[in-house]
Amino acid sequence: MSTQHQAIARCREFLADHQIAMGEAINIRHYTDWSNYKHIQPFAVVFPKTTEQVSKILAICNELKQPIVPQGGMTGVAGAGIAEANEIVIALDKMNQIEEIDPYASTMTVEAGLTLEEAQNAARAADLYFPVDVGGRGSCQIGGNIATNAGGLSVIRYGMMRDHVLGMEVVLADGRVLNLMNKMIKNNAGYDLKQNFIGAEGTLGIVTRAVLKLSPQPKELTTCLCAFPDYLSAVKLLRHLQKRLTTPNAFEVMWDEYYQLSLSWMQNHANPLSQHYPIYAVFDVEGSAEDLENILAELFETGEILDAVIAQTQAQAHQLWLIRETVPAEISSTGRPLCFDVSMPIGQLGEFKAICQDRIAKQYPQLVSLFFGHIGDSNMHIILDLKDQEEQVIDDLIYGLDEIVYDVVRQFKGSISAEHGIGLLKRDYLHYSVDENALNVMKQLKQLFDPNGILNPHKVFKSS
Numbered sequence: 241m242s243t244q245h246q247a248i249a250r251c252r253e254f255l256a257d258h259q260i261a262m263g264e265a266i267n268i269r270h271y272t273d274w275s276n277y278k279h280i281q282p283f284a285v286v287f288p289k290t291t292e293q294v295s296k297i298l299a300i301c302n303e304l305k306q307p308i309v310p311q312g313g314m315t316g317v318a319g320a321g322i323a324e325a326n327e328i329v330i331a332l333d334k335m336n337q338i339e340e341i342d343p344y345a346s347t348m349t350v351e352a353g354l355t356l357e358e359a360q361n362a363a364r365a366a367d368l369y370f371p372v373d374v375g376g377r378g379s380c381q382i383g384g385n386i387a388t389n390a391g392g393l394s395v396i397r398y399g400m401m402r403d404h405v406l407g408m409e410v411v412l413a414d415g416r417v418l419n420l421m422n423k424m425i426k427n428n429a430g431y432d433l434k435q436n437f438i439g440a441e442g443t444l445g446i447v448t449r450a451v452l453k454l455s456p457q458p459k460e461l462t463t464c465l466c467a468f469p470d471y472l473s474a475v476k477l478l479r480h481l482q483k484r485l486t487t488p489n490a491f492e493v494m495w496d497e498y499y500q501l502s503l504s505w506m507q508n509h510a511n512p513l514s515q516h517y518p519i520y521a522v523f524d525v526e527g528s529a530e531d532l533e534n535i536l537a538e539l540f541e542t543g544e545i546l547d548a549v550i551a552q553t554q555a556q557a558h559q560l561w562l563i564r565e566t567v568p569a570e571i572s573s574t575g576r577p578l579c580f581d582v583s584m585p586i587g588q589l590g591e592f593k594a595i596c597q598d599r600i601a602k603q604y605p606q607l608v609s610l611f612f613g614h615i616g617d618s619n620m621h622i623i624l625d626l627k628d629q630e631e632q633v634i635d636d637l638i639y640g641l642d643e644i645v646y647d648v649v650r651q652f653k654g655s656i657s658a659e660h661g662i663g664l665l666k667r668d669y670l671h672y673s674v675d676e677n678a679l680n681v682m683k684q685l686k687q688l689f690d691p692n693g694i695l696n697p698h699k700v701f702k703s704s
């Protein structure tokens with residue numbers, strides 16, 4: 241009998257029938273994530289209901305050296321949750337309870353299968369705020385957010401998932417349960433082990449519970465769209481806002497080709513500015529429209545802001561944000577998107593964009609590369625639509641574009657993954673951003689936590 245048959249037979253001793261799916265009964269959502277990189281039906285999907293069951297499943301797989309892949313909402317975009325046909329998936333969907341909201345500690349204790357949106361809603365109902373927010377909020381799970389160290393629009397103000405995890409329960413590959421369920425802000429009792437599992441893409445342990453740090457609800461936000469003569473003027477506005485008002489809750493930059501395309505796709509939407517400019521930022525900031533106007537006026541005088549509009553109503557604010565959101569949404573639904581998610585020191589992103597776009601245009605004049613992103617977090621996204629490219633050349637095209645983008649990132653000593661992780665898609669380029677010694681220590685950590693290499697094998701780097 242194969243190891244996967246043996247593992248499932250032993251799991252049946254403590255899991256009910258409805259906690260195991262095989263063959264046709266496996267929902268197609270377990271085949272791939274949002275990267276669409278590969279579609280594979282895994283051997284089986286198990287749905288534990290308790291940490292004890294997770295522990296038993298892992299102990300069995302470890303003993304049999306059977307690979308097992310944790311999956312959350314499968315909204316990841318790096319192929320990190322995709323399992324091979326001989327692998328077993330462990331899905332935490334049935335571990336989705338909110339155990340407690342502590343208004344004094346301002347924490348929420350949850351099981352890892354809770355969706356991000358449910359966590360956000362529960363915090364709001366308790367007059368608190370969970371600030372991590374990504375487009376896949378309705379499906380992605382807290383465990384997946386932790387495993388990818390998710391970012392999103394509000395990182396500039398509140399930080400990434402890592403900044404919101406105070407405590408964690410995690411099951412190691414051999415079934416041992418680490419209880420790291422801390423609620424305190426300060427706790428220097430030894431190594432902070434939980435940090436190893438944040439952003440580890442399910443390769444070091446399975447997160448089963450977490451203590452999340454909550455924030456006060458934000459005050460009323462003012463939304464603004466500004467136009468600039470060049471990239472560094474946009475950065476200057478950000479620093480000016482931080483000095484004179486506060487750090488914005490979101491600060492997103494778009495270049496003109498992105499802006500124009502977005503407007504052309506937004507039905508009945510005229511340009512809210514009087515003309516087109518080289519570069520734009522849309523942002524939300526706490527403070528009145530009047531405060532903001534005074535600050536903007538100073539940069540108008542120096543010519544570092546060319547035009548601006550401040551939303552007067554919620555509907556106008558929504559329309560301004562649509563300019564930022566339309567392009568990725570439209571390409572994802574009607575085209576064939578190829579996305580990059582890179583970072584480097586904020587002052588260099590403008591130069592990076594110019595060099596990278598130029599190299600793409602020279603090698604692939606038929607393609608339009610669009611640059612935008614969470615600039616306040618030194619994070620640039622690039623999106624291309626490969627819809628009209630011939631099927632036979634797509635793989636070569638993707639390889640060629642990877643080579644260009646990651647080579648320029650390396651030149652700038654940046655990161656090939658700002659917030660989406662490595663998974664399978666960026667594995668071959670990890671050494672562009674991580675030096676040899678650091679890579680070896682990562683491999684040693686993997687060996688320490690998962691000596692048999694059963695947990696999400698070959699993700700982040702190829703297992704030996």
Ligand SMILES: Cc1cc2nc3c(=O)[nH]c(=O)nc-3n(C[C@H](O)[C@H](O)[C@H](O)COP(=O)(O)OP(=O)(O)OC[C@H]3O[C@@H](n4cnc5c(N)ncnc54)[C@H](O)[C@@H]3O)c2cc1C
Binds near residue numbers: 352375379382387699
């Ligand atoms: C429309 C859209 C917009 C997005 N926008 C952003 C954005 O702005 N910023 C950003 O950072 N990301 C963004 N993402 C990607 C984001 O990283 C993921 O959506 C999310 O964090 C992954 O959660 P998930 O539950 O779907 O995990 P999955 O995709 O299921 O898994 C992702 C990884 O986590 C592992 N994993 C899942 N659960 C566990 C667990 N309990 N324990 C251990 N490992 C686990 C998996 O093995 C895999 O390696 C976006 C995605 C979409 C679809």
